Amino acid sequence: MAADYKGFSTRAIHAGEEADTRPGSPGDVVVPIHLSTTFIWDKPGVAHSKFEYIRTDNPTRHAYETKLAALEDARYAIAFASGLAAEHALMQAIFRPGDHVIGFDDLYGGTRRLFDEIIDGLEVSYVDLGVEGEFERAFRPNTKVLWIESPTNPMIKICDIAALAAKAHQRGILVVADNTFLSPYFQQPLKLGADVIIHSSTKYIGGHSDVLGGALLTNDETLYEKLKSIQNNCGAVLSPFDSYLNIRGLKTLAVRMERHQSNALEIARFLSGHPRVTKVLYPGLPDHPGHDIIKRQATGFGGMLSFEIEGSLTDAEEFLSRLKLFSLAESLGGVESLIELPALMTHVGLEEQTRRAIGISDTLFRVSVGIEDVEDLIADLKNALG
Numbered sequence: 501m502a503a504d505y506k507g508f509s510t511r512a513i514h515a516g517e518e519a520d521t522r523p524g525s526p527g528d529v530v531v532p533i534h535l536s537t538t539f540i541w542d543k544p545g546v547a548h549s550k551f552e553y554i555r556t557d558n559p560t561r562h563a564y565e566t567k568l569a570a571l572e573d574a575r576y577a578i579a580f581a582s583g584l585a586a587e588h589a590l591m592q593a594i595f596r597p598g599d600h601v602i603g604f605d606d607l608y609g610g611t612r613r614l615f616d617e618i619i620d621g622l623e624v625s626y627v628d629l630g631v632e633g634e635f636e637r638a639f640r641p642n643t644k645v646l647w648i649e650s651p652t653n654p655m656i657k658i659c660d661i662a663a664l665a666a667k668a669h670q671r672g673i674l675v676v677a678d679n680t681f682l683s684p685y686f687q688q689p690l691k692l693g694a695d696v697i698i699h700s701s702t703k704y705i706g707g708h709s710d711v712l713g714g715a716l717l718t719n720d721e722t723l724y725e726k727l728k729s730i731q732n733n734c735g736a737v738l739s740p741f742d743s744y745l746n747i748r749g750l751k752t753l754a755v756r757m758e759r760h761q762s763n764a765l766e767i768a769r770f771l772s773g774h775p776r777v778t779k780v781l782y783p784g785l786p787d788h789p790g791h792d793i794i795k796r797q798a799t800g801f802g803g804m805l806s807f808e809i810e811g812s813l814t815d816a817e818e819f820l821s822r823l824k825l826f827s828l829a830e831s832l833g834g835v836e837s838l839i840e841l842p843a844l845m846t847h848v849g850l851e852e853q854t855r856r857a858i859g860i861s862d863t864l865f866r867v868s869v870g871i872e873d874v875e876d877l878i879a880d881l882k883n884a885l886g
């Protein structure tokens with residue numbers, strides 16, 4: 501089985517893609533986009549294959565889920581129409597009214613919106629899980645779940661996944677880890693003790709800013725059955741075309757992540773030495789507070805960084821208007837470099853007081869470093885900083 505290969509890229513290219521050599525088949529080397537919405541039955545009660553109806557399962561989505569599971573070393577992967585659809589399905593599966601969840605204070609804004617506005621009757625504590633003792637202080641008798649990202653979005657905070665998972669499991673609660681920022685290439689949270697992984701595959705997995713998708717991964721069979729039922733019965737499934745784009749993205753994930761990372765490291769070093777820059781948040785820099793932890797629990801630092809310049813919102817806007825190569829846009833993880841201002845873009849939905857408490861100022865930028873030539877990227881930043 502291709503899933504058994506040790507090498508990440510070998511699994512990324514071959515898992516889930518055994519060629520169809522049955523008589524009469526053309527022998528595709530690449531899993532095709534399988535569009536049929538329904539599948540033939542041999543007779544009533546006897547389906548011709550394991551596929552019956554597109555929402556329940558589909559050969560292209562099945563190949564993608566198999567490949568992704570092989571890369572996270574998970575028993576099960578379930579693909580959804582977006583990262584938030586995946587999160588919503590998970591929340592439906594694990595929360596009951598009156599439950600309490602402990603979330604990293606710097607979770608993606610959309611995740612916080614689900615907790616705060618969409619799921620009824622949930623108690624939520626947002627705490628800085630990078631700080632020793634915060635988890636214990638937030639824990640309550642009705643706490644059911646610990647929900648983390650590492651690195652977080654946009655303050656690039658790191659938490660010790662294995663240590664937190666051990667504390668959570670001692671107290672009998674579930675650990676959910678959003679692994680979007682590092683992707684399975686750099687970090688595999690199930691191995692660190694997480695019970696469920698979330699991906700927004702819109703980001704590094706798709707890799708080209710042209711597909712929306714999400715996924716959940718777990719080794720827990722009971723939870724998987726529940727999630728599978730929600731996926732089928734609620735219907736927010738990944739389409740065959742989007743499954744194909746995610747498959748294609750995964751095949752080059754390793755080489756892209758290496759390049760995202762080496763570019764990000766050079767840019768972080770450049771920004772650290774610039775007189776107008778007051779703060780650089782990149783976990784690959786030795787002075788980042790999470791540097792030692794990320795070195796222990798991941799094999800890389802990723803391609804996301806944030807930085808702050810001196811001055812006001814007007815200065816921030818002027819800097820952004822001078823950039824030529826970095827596109828001013830939300831999202832992340834594509835081959836092209838993107839920059840955004842969280843205070844007015846991804847995190848504008850948070851109350852100003854919450855934004856300030858997290859550290860999101862009016863001159864803090866979040867950068868998704870692309871895989872262009874780094875000299876060009878640095879020249880663009882240098883010119884815009886003046």
Ligand code: P1T
Nearest residue numbers: 582583584608680700702713830831846
């Ligand atoms: O956009 P969607 O595929 O639904 O994924 C949501 C999501 C989940 N988790 C993390 C860590 C994310 O960053 C996101 C989406 N984030 C952006 C669109 C953004 O610009 O940060």
